[in-house]
Amino acid sequence: MIRVGIIGVGTVGTSVVKVLEKNRDIITARAGKEIKVVKGVVRNLQKHRDINIPLTTDPYEVTDDPSIDIVVELMGGVEDAYKIVKKALQNKKAVVTANKALLAYHRYDLKELAKDIPFEFEASVAGGIPIIKALREGLSANHIEAIRGIMNGTCNYILTKMDKEGADFATVLKEAQELGYAEADPTFDVEGFDAAHKLLILASIAYGIDAKPEDILIEGITKITTLDFEFAKEFGYAIKLLTIAKKRDHEVELRVHPTLIKRSEMIAKVDGVMNGVSVIGDVVGETMYYGPGAGGDATASAVISNIIDIARGGKCSPMLGFKKPLESGMRLASRESIETKYYLRLLVEDRPGILAKIAKIFGEHTISIESMLQKPAEGSLAHLLLSTHKCNEADINRALESLKTQEFLRQEPVMIRMEE
Incomplete structure (x- = not known):
């Protein structure tokens, strides 16, 4: 039997308990072992929950329990969750989490802590879609x-x-x-x-x-x-x-x-x-x-998939996909170096010569206009809706700063990037 402790028995945690019970036969057949939730951690013991498992308010009753094989972290947050997951790994317990914020900040720290201990997180991205496994x-x-x-x-x-x-x-x-x-x-x-x-x-x-x-x-x-x-x-x-x-x-x-x-x-x-x-x-x-990218059942499906992977006893995939670093390491590109097309919404005075002035400003920053719509606004104003040919993020930002100084502009420009 695989004994599981869940830290955070909210919407997703409750779904995990119910699905493990409801689909026990097929889950046991697929995992090769029975999987049982033996303890859950909640903030409020008085709140009614339609599940029948022992509950506590102390997460370390789960992380420090020698009989528990897998710790499922569903509490959310970053630093408190990190301390608790770190403790579970130090106690050599496999971990499953749906906590995207925790991983956004601490995934590499946790990778070093986990080493060969299974650490799975399919539910942290896009709910029930198995994109991590893909x-x-x-x-x-x-x-x-x-x-x-x-x-x-x-x-x-x-x-x-x-x-x-x-x-x-x-x-x-x-x-x-x-x-x-x-x-x-x-x-x-x-x-x-x-x-x-x-x-x-x-x-x-x-x-x-x-x-x-x-x-x-x-x-x-x-x-x-x-x-x-x-x-x-x-x-x-x-x-x-x-x-x-x-x-x-x-x-x-x-x-x-x-x-x-x-x-x-x-x-x-x-x-x-x-x-x-x-x-x-x-x-x-x-x-x-x-x-489905969220919801109790969709997320629980991904959590239980990870539990089954661990229960099967085979080697789980490397936590972040690499057994060793890439020889040609990848760098994060700067924001200013992005190149794409841009859409702009400008509220301007509706009078002759304005479009020529805008085109001149764009030209000074090596930007050309691809398409345009004009929509009437209140009084003597107009909305200009423009798209550019492909250009550099630094150039479009400089052009926008120049536009903001113009007396004919009556509202902060709105810019949306385009992908093709």
Whole structure:
């Protein structure tokens, strides 16, 4: 028998207990051993939970219990979770976690602590989609050329509703909160931090990159308006919050931001609260992974998959995908060196000569305009919706700084990157 302790018996922890009980026969057959949760850790012992396992408020009753084989960490947070997981590893216990924030900051520390102790974390990225296993095992013969992911269901739900129904951001956010798709404080989701944590985990497996959230470009969706969707539809684009990793020689771009992407792309068709990840390998080409990215049962499915892997007793894959460092190590590309197309929304005075002045500013920074729409605004103002040809991030930022000094500009410019 494999004895499991769960630290954090909330929505996901409760689902893990229930699925292990409900599907006991097939799980035992697949694992070759019975798997039993023998203890759970909660904050409040008085709260009713529809499960029948011994509960405690002390996580070290799990980490220090010599009879427990696997510690499942579902408590969330960073530093407290790190201390507890570290203790479990020091006690030579296998660990399974769904904690993306913990891994975003401490994955390499934990890799060194774990060494040959199984440490699994499939549920930390894209919920029920087995993207970790795909990168570590299924695509292990490939150089990963690019990863593009929709890995936050809250943002994808909001952007899908804005696209399909023409609703504004605030209205859809309120609806998402009422439906339970968004937290009361949605900042972590809508500002891109949740998706960034997941991207960093995938980047370590794909490229061996040890970057922290503070090191990469992260932008959220709060500035997106219905005008942006009008431009997108006119020119055949969808707007998605994308996590993007791009390999170029010995550098990797890592960025999270709203993106205009052609509607014909597979990743652009991922709608609602669903997640999707596109991976391009140099041998296999593009593969696509789609499914529920959150929720108790979907995440529990990934957690239990890891428990079964450990119970089978075989060698688990290297935690971050590499048995030894790459001889030609990959570096994180600077934000300023990004090259792509850009969309800009400008609120300007509606009078002759303004477009010529804007084009002149762009030309001074080696940027050319590819397409444009003009939409009337209040009074004598107009919205100019522009897209550029491919250019450099440093150049577009300098052009925007120059634009901000112009008397005809009446609002902070909004810029959205484009992917093709």
